[in-house]
Amino acid sequence: MAALVATTCLLSAVGCQTLAMATFKRPEITFRGIEVYSIGLGGASFDLLIDVYNPNSFGFGLDRVTYDLTLESVRLGRGETTSPLAVDAQSTGTLRIPLTLDLTRLSGLGTEVLRDGTVGYGVTGEVTVSAKNRTFQVPYDRTGRFSVFGKDRRL
Numbered sequence: 001m002a003a004l005v006a007t008t009c010l011l012s013a014v015g016c017q018t019l020a021m022a023t024f025k026r027p028e029i030t031f032r033g034i035e036v037y038s039i040g041l042g043g044a045s046f047d048l049l050i051d052v053y054n055p056n057s058f059g060f061g062l063d064r065v066t067y068d069l070t071l072e073s074v075r076l077g078r079g080e081t082t083s084p085l086a087v088d089a090q091s092t093g094t095l096r097i098p099l100t101l102d103l104t105r106l107s108g109l110g111t112e113v114l115r116d117g118t119v120g121y122g123v124t125g126e127v128t129v130s131a132k133n134r135t136f137q138v139p140y141d142r143t144g145r146f147s148v149f150g151k152d153r154r155l
Contacts, residue, residue, distance in 0.1 A: 024056060024131060024132070024134070024136075025055040025056050026129075026136060026138055027052050027053060027054050027055070027060070027087070027127070027129055027138055028052070028053040028055065029050065029051070029052055029127050029138050029139070029140035030050070030051040030052075030053070030140070030142075031048070031049075031050055031051075031123055031140055031141075031142030032049040032050065032051050032094065033049055033144070033146055034046050034047070034048060034049070034121060034146045035047045035049055035096075036146070042102070042104075043100060043101050043102045044100070044101045045098070045099070045100050045101075046098075046099055046101070047096045047097060047098050047099070048067060048069070048096070048097040048099060048123060049094055049095075049096060050065065050094070050095045050097070050127070050140065051092050051093070051094050051095075052085070052087050052092065052093050052094075052095060052127060052129075053087075053091075053092045054087040054088065054089060054090060054091055054092070054093075055090065056089055056090070056131070057089050057090070058089050058131065058132070059086060059087060059088045059089050059091075059131075060086075060087055060129050060130060060131035060132075061084055061085065061086050061087070061129070061130045061131075062084060062085040062086075062087065062093070062095060062127055062128065062129055062130075063082065063084060063128045063129070063130050063135070064080060064081070064082050064127070064128040065080060065081050065095055065097065065125060065126070065127050065128070066078065066079070066080045066125040066126045067079060067080070067097060067123055067124070067125040068123065068124050068125060069099070069121070069122070069123050070121065070122040070123070071101075071119055071120065071121050072119060072120050073120070073122075076101060078125075079097075081095075081097050083095075095127075117147055118145040118146060118147050119145065119146060120143070120144070120145050121143065121144060121145070121146060122142070122143040123140075123141075123142055123143075124139070124140065124141045124142075125139070125140055126138065126139050126140070127139075127140065
């Protein structure tokens with residue numbers, strides 16, 4: 001009798017876990033923008049802001065985020081961060097990726113900034129999500145403009 005109860009409990013647990021994974025909804029990745037901390041003749045310090053919405057009824061963790069960044073169509077480089085971030089069920093977490101940039105690599109940047117005070121950007125990458133002992137890769141891609149001199153330097 002005890003073996004029957006144990007087997008029933010085990011099958012129920014496996015069935016529930018399989019059902020939960022079958023209903024896993026991929027997170028929604030949104031590149032929120034760039035937050036500039038300082039900008040000068042030598043360079044700039046800023047954060048890439050990436051929002052991750054979890055539509056599931058359970059939390060998950062972000063294990064890794066890759067990025068490939070361009071400003072004014074000039075590829076600045078690519079990289080990754082492995083700073084973990086937990087996102088609760090049906091909530092949004094914001095990942096901040098700090099970067100420092102040598103502005104001498106951008107020959108046309110000064111012209112764009114003087115013209116209208118904004119700079120064009122593009123960022124692509126992939127977020128690695130861990131949930132219920134599984135790992136998923138979710139791509140993101142965003143282009144836009146951000147204000148260099150404005151009070152709110154986020155887009």
